[in-house]
Amino acid sequence: MPKKKGINVGVIGFGTVGTGTVKILRENAGILSRRLGFPVTLKRVVDKDLKTNRGVKLPKGMLTSKVDAVLEDPEIDIVVELIGGIRPAKDFILRAIKNGKHVVTANKALLAEKGNEIFAAAQRQGVRLGLEASVAGGIPIIKVIREGLVANWILSVYGIINGTANYILTKMTDEGAEFSNVLKEAQRLGYAEADPTFDVEGVDSAHKLAILASLAFGIPLSYEKVYCEGITKITPMDIEFAGELGYKIKLLAIAKATGGGVELRVHPTMLPVDRLISKVDGVFNAVYVEGDAVGETLYYGRGAGDMPTGSAIVADIADIARGIVAGADRPAPAFGESSLKIRKIEDISSMYYFRFSALDRPGVLSKISGILGKNNISIASVIQKGRRVGEAVPLVVLTHMARERDIRRAVKQIDSLPVVADRAFFIRVEGTEG
């Protein structure tokens, strides 16, 4: 017999995602209950701001500023945390867990940084924690990895998981525009925040990557070990050179099982133009998941926004609700069952794009290529443009597979050459060799 005939939900945080979630829970309540076979009822919404009109009508008394109205209400089965940030979100979640409530959250920063503690608490208490909305908005990527591809050893997970950075790179590519100008425009349009650091420096992607990698490889959340490099140094010139070589530049989050460990890295990446992911433009997200049995799969959709993210929140609510009503007495085991080590960035191998700013003098290319050769880096192609004898011109080199450690040593040596006008800049290249 079902233990319960319906499920009550309390939402904490009535901002963008909170509003989307509330809209879906109310407007799609009918279809949801038909699909589940029982009703899911929004009982309470908590926010400090009781006044702003969010475009959704709530029954009188449903909106409150008192978080205890959710955390301490024994009738509420599932608590949805949508306030973001570490504090007080973490305390609210831990209190909900302690009170035996299941939790759903979109809070990637909190999960990436404090997730191990939160998951342990949920595990001890025997409640479930839904986190689908924390990565890639409405794309059910976490369900795919945990359930859809459960039969696979995951070999790699990588993709575009920050819409703001992708919007900026797409604009830079389409219009040949400078980073700073496109950023300003994105801020004006509301695609980038006033402080864009998390998005353009790769921090948000690194948060999400830590979550994906934890699920895919069964490792603890390891945000602090993610190598992270943003898009602020990419110039229209790099985008143009990349295009000439047959590549697009995307901010990629990459988790890859190699050499008996896992690579975790976020950085601008050159990708062959004919790969599907190279066509993923604007605010869209796309994630490749490669499994030993299934091969390569790709998942694409909106990575943010009230309704797409709300779609993921409500999917988690539905999953947990199904489990409660079916009387399932055992949540899925904690992930974190593997002992794979995170590899240092110096230990990865990749192809590399280099841009040097070198004086246009005889022998410069020979000096640079000599240093690359001595460091075991072999050259795939070279672009040298414009002739301005005695002045600095860009020199672009594409390498074959090389080790990052060698690359870094070579860069140091090249940067100290007197014929080099500016520090060398490099971009990792994926999706062609090895």
Add this chain to the structure above:
Amino acid sequence: MPKKKGINVGVIGFGTVGTGTVKILRENAGILSRRLGFPVTLKRVVDKDLKTNRGVKLPKGMLTSKVDAVLEDPEIDIVVELIGGIRPAKDFILRAIKNGKHVVTANKALLAEKGNEIFAAAQRQGVRLGLEASVAGGIPIIKVIREGLVANWILSVYGIINGTANYILTKMTDEGAEFSNVLKEAQRLGYAEADPTFDVEGVDSAHKLAILASLAFGIPLSYEKVYCEGITKITPMDIEFAGELGYKIKLLAIAKATGGGVELRVHPTMLPVDRLISKVDGVFNAVYVEGDAVGETLYYGRGAGDMPTGSAIVADIADIARGIVAGADRPAPAFGESSLKIRKIEDISSMYYFRFSALDRPGVLSKISGILGKNNISIASVIQKGRRVGEAVPLVVLTHMARERDIRRAVKQIDSLPVVADRAFFIRVEGTEG
């Protein structure tokens, strides 16, 4: 307390997908049991052929030719049907259900044609039926629709769900080759069967579409109402004209909620080259799912093969096993909760590509466009190539949105014109207007 400490599986059918499934169940048993928290054990494999070496070692006695060794073994919890076809697969599945066993199958023809009866039996008996492997191979598209996007009204599901047809169209596009030649090559390479009817005439896509639509729209399986048109009439000339107009030709399976009903159709479709799905080439599958909250999402991967399809089979086994061990006493409700009508092909609206073979005489275009106009069909662009006065030359017309009923009437009228040398050929166009 868990009702069971482990789950036993019996596989019926040791062909391509059976072999992939068995390989995964044996080789990935460790990771699977770590993820689930309990073991899933392959107990028995049934096949008439006990001799062929499938490249996977089974313990002595595990392989048998007696189907009762699975169907009547009370220790087997989940029966996997992988023999394909209607008979005896249907009887085996119904017997398994009757014996209280959960069933997993990849049999899209059986599900599409007899699924309503099978689902009803499973529902009555309170057992679950896993069908992830029946559509799009390793892509977890059924889980995505049923669970990942459960919060959404689905607006449309459409995509490339037959790898053989996509392989042929890709080759025709890349090499300008004729259908019949590419088909022969595909047969030689094992990508197409000796009797390719199901793949090239769209029947296989229609089977899968019936399943997807049933889940997405909550309608009964309606294979017999799917409009179905294959790729055998596509010529290199059409592919070339499509390219000139900025389109690719793909065999698309389309399920769309429109006009208070659902369109269900499989036919060659022109798609703008810059859409992601236009880049899905060779044997790969890709499915768009559009939901009211999530917007447009896309799922891409291998649509067939031993290991990708095995990945989906084992994912279903894992899901059902989790439910059994957790003591969940209620399978998901049957879909089929909606009363949406299937629309007739005459009632759909689309853009259309026309190829006429008309005598190169003054006034021909005016006659044809006159008939189109009288039938409420407005022209978006025209290509007329080569001048051979008095001879038949191809005339290509791209329309704006028009009703299929009007299109068919116009075609009849145009075909009866004396200046028309051959019957008009048309291809529906998606992804641009409305």
